[in-house]
Amino acid sequence: xxxxxxxxxxxxxxxxxxxxxxxxxxxxxxxxxxxxxxxxxxxxxxxxxxxxxxxxxxxxxxxxxxxxxxxxxxxxxxxxxxxxxxxxxxxxxxxxxxxxxxxxxxxxxxxxxxxxxxxxxxxxxxxxxxxxxxxxxxxxxxxxxxxxxxxxxxxxxxxxxxxxxxxxxxxxxxxxxxxxxxxxxxxxxxxxxxxxxxxxxxxxxxxxxxxxxxxxxxxxxxxxxxxxxxxxxxxxxxxxxxxxxxxxxxxxxxxxxxxxxxxxxxxxxxxxxxxxxxx
Amino acid sequence: xxxxxxxxxxxxxxxxxxxxxxxxxxxxxxxxxxxxxxxxxxxxxxxxxxxxxxxxxxxxxxxxxxxxxxxxxxxxxxxxxxxxxxxxxxxxxxxxxxxxxxxxxxxxxxxxxxxxxxxxxxxxxxxxxxxxxxxxxxxxxxxxxxxxxxxxxxxxxxxxxxxxxxxxxxxxxxxxxxxxxxxxxxxxxxxxxxxxxxxxxxxxxxxxxxxxxxxxxxxxxxxxxxxxxxxxxxxxxxxxxxxxxxxxxxxxxxxxxxxxxxxxxxxxxxxxxxxxxxxxxxxxxxxxxxxxxxxxxxxxxxxxxxxxxxxxxxxxxxxxxxxxxxxxxxxxxxxxxxxxxxxxxxxxxxxxxxxxxxxxxxxxxxxxxxxxxxxxxxxxxxxxxxxxxxx
Numbered sequence: 301x302x303x304x305x306x307x308x309x310x311x312x313x314x315x316x317x318x319x320x321x322x323x324x325x326x327x328x329x330x331x332x333x334x335x336x337x338x339x340x341x342x343x344x345x346x347x348x349x350x351x352x353x354x355x356x357x358x359x360x361x362x363x364x365x366x367x368x369x370x371x372x373x374x375x376x377x378x379x380x381x382x383x384x385x386x387x388x389x390x391x392x393x394x395x396x397x398x399x400x401x402x403x404x405x406x407x408x409x410x411x412x413x414x415x416x417x418x419x420x421x422x423x424x425x426x427x428x429x430x431x432x433x434x435x436x437x438x439x440x441x442x443x444x445x446x447x448x449x450x451x452x453x454x455x456x457x458x459x460x461x462x463x464x465x466x467x468x469x470x471x472x473x474x475x476x477x478x479x480x481x482x483x484x485x486x487x488x489x490x491x492x493x494x495x496x497x498x499x500x501x502x503x504x505x506x507x508x509x510x511x512x513x514x515x516x517x518x519x520x521x522x523x524x525x526x527x528x529x530x531x532x533x534x535x536x537x538x539x540x541x542x543x544x545x546x547x548x549x550x551x552x553x554x555x556x557x558x559x560x561x562x563x564x565x566x567x568x569x570x571x572x573x574x575x576x577x578x579x
Numbered sequence: 580x581x582x583x584x585x586x587x588x589x590x591x592x593x594x595x596x597x598x599x600x601x602x603x604x605x606x607x608x609x610x611x612x613x614x615x616x617x618x619x620x621x622x623x624x625x626x627x628x629x630x631x632x633x634x635x636x637x638x639x640x641x642x643x644x645x646x647x648x649x650x651x652x653x654x655x656x657x658x659x660x661x662x663x664x665x666x667x668x669x670x671x672x673x674x675x676x677x678x679x680x681x682x683x684x685x686x687x688x689x690x691x692x693x694x695x696x697x698x699x700x701x702x703x704x705x706x707x708x709x710x711x712x713x714x715x716x717x718x719x720x721x722x723x724x725x726x727x728x729x730x731x732x733x734x735x736x737x738x739x740x741x742x743x744x745x746x747x748x749x750x751x752x753x754x755x756x757x758x759x760x761x762x763x764x765x766x767x768x769x770x771x772x773x774x775x776x777x778x779x780x781x782x783x784x785x786x787x788x789x790x791x792x793x794x795x796x797x798x799x800x801x802x803x804x805x806x807x808x809x810x811x812x813x814x815x816x817x818x819x820x821x822x823x824x825x826x827x828x829x830x831x832x833x834x835x836x837x838x839x840x841x842x843x844x845x846x847x848x849x850x851x852x853x854x855x856x857x858x859x860x861x862x863x864x865x866x867x868x869x870x871x872x873x874x875x876x877x878x879x880x881x882x883x884x885x886x887x888x889x890x891x892x893x894x895x896x897x898x899x900x901x902x903x904x905x906x907x908x909x910x911x912x913x914x915x916x917x918x919x920x921x922x923x924x925x926x927x928x929x930x931x932x933x934x935x936x937x938x939x940x941x942x943x944x945x946x947x948x949x950x951x952x953x954x955x956x957x958x959x960x961x962x963x964x965x966x967x968x969x970x
Contacts, residue, residue, distance in 0.1 A: 339964075
């Protein structure tokens with residue numbers, strides 16, 4: 301059973317603002333029956349561009365219903381400019397958090413809000429312009445990149461939790477990984493500008509990383525028939541390639557983050573981020 | 580908390596009070612090791628053999644054809660991997676698309692487990708969950724090491740024609756395994772008359788505790804153990820016996836044999852009452868699975884345009900326990916592989932609810948569920964954007 305907060309349960313059992321608003325002037329509809337959740341959001345916006353009323357209709361699980369209910373409560377009384385700033389994390393926070401597998405319910409809420417505002421303004425939805433990456437759930441590259449950026453996602457599994465992309469046949473996992481790397485490369489450039497001089501020179505860092513891989517990590521991986529290779533180090537980003545049994549192992553991403561990254565942070569530098577490059 | 584209305588017996592069952600009573604001495608006074616040479620331990624060995632005889636009696640087996648395991652999953656793994664090791668030159672397995680994960684995930688990972696390339700045929704099922712015997716026959720080749728097909732489906736209760744399927748495999752000299760964890764105790768089984776080589780039983784599905792299972796291995800069937808250790812179970816499964824649970828399973832099988840008629844009359848009537856009245860009272864509700872070729876205790880119904888997890892959580896408020904094939908209850912994003920294999924449309928699969936009854940359920944409980952379900956579905960549909968469009 302999911303570990304829902306009391307607030308999620310409250311909003312699920314007693315959802316606020318259910319139904320349609322007759323004179324709604326902004327309606328957003330996202331999701332589908334096939335995907336297992338769908339949300340139709342109705343907004344009443346006054347002449348001062350303020351949301352005076354909001355309501356919803358939702359097909360979905362408890363957290364989808366609770367997220368929809370929360371969203372309507374959050375936007376009421378806000379100007380459109382204020383409402384536009386609401387992120388999926390804000391919706392989740394309003395509910396005291398959501399299980400990570402259910403974060404896509406909060407994304408659904410944010411997307412419906414955007415769609416309703418776009419509908420009010422009479423403009424097409426920017427996200428719909430992207431190219432479909434996940435055919436099972438109809439998720440575009442723009443949606444994936446946005447989720448990666450906004451919620452600081454690093455793993456394909458996280459992208460699936462947030463957007464559903466990759467949750468079906470799995471054929472698009474490689475493309476999702478490419479998108480993650482693309483976005484993170486941009487973030488990296490920005491991060492680099494912000495941080496001051498590092499304690500370690502690059503050569504020192506690479507040497508220490510290699511040392512830790514050899515001494516600490518390889519022996520453990522080899523016990524399970526796996527291996528790891530250092531491909532490159534770019535700032536704080538450590539690019540590695542998994543070999544042997546690790547390649548086909550379902551838990552390899554966990555190994556990478558929970559074990560390799562943790563060890564490197566502990567023994568080399570707290571700010572290191574480990575990424576897998578295929579090849 | 581009010582009394583729980585438990586209609587999730589295909590997930591697990593309540594330990595029968597008589598079973599618990601039979602087990603208790605083996606947690607206290609009767610703690611000996613059945614392998615010991617002293618009378619105190621030997622006494623436990625006799626209790627285990629009494630349990631073995633009772634279990635054998637329920638399924639028409641000989642007592643020494645039973646190997647105690649830790650669960651249904653271990654029994655399944657043991658049977659399939661044993662066949663692959665007994666015939667290492669045969670690299671083909673036949674199973675179905677609707678198996679329990681214990682068999683499905685094993686068959687999908689055989690290459691990793693054995694280190695050899697294998698082919699697995701996953702037989703499709705029809706819209707009613709039934710299997711096409713002609714297709715099954717065609718799938719068998721000289722390369723086939725084992726067929727593994729569940730006797731009854733855990734999600735829909737649909738029963739496969741195991742007698743015919745086993746006979747077809749037998750004709751070709753192919754080993755036949757059936758995962759019968761849902762069938763044993765709910766329908767008569769007589770292995771003396773059936774050419775089945777391996778059969779899996781799980782204790783907690785028939786009012787014995789969790790943590791004990793059985794693998795039936797027909798006398799003369801080649802067998803390679805899965806857990807190797809001491810000489811327990813005549814070397815077929817190492818590890819000190821789970822004595823209390825084995826005694827409990829023996830008692831549970833004895834009770835199941837006594838209650839077989841009740842299961843197939845009273846429990847079936849309760850199930851039918853629940854099913855027929857739900858289908859009548861709630862529009863756009865559909866039965867998943869064959870109407871008659873089915874376990875007497877299981878019903879799986881889809882309520883279109885609503886989502887299963889939301890239904891379950893509302894039922895939970897009344898302490899009604901059931902389960903769903905919806906994506907949201909599983910942690911995966913797609914609905915049940917069983918319903919998808921049956922071609923149940925997404926509109927219906929996401930809103931599927933399984934009620935699985937037992938001899939402990941009463942008419943009063945069924946009527947309570949019948950009272951709560953229609954308004955509950957109506958309230959969720961009132962919230963659903965698709966229901967609106969339908970109207």
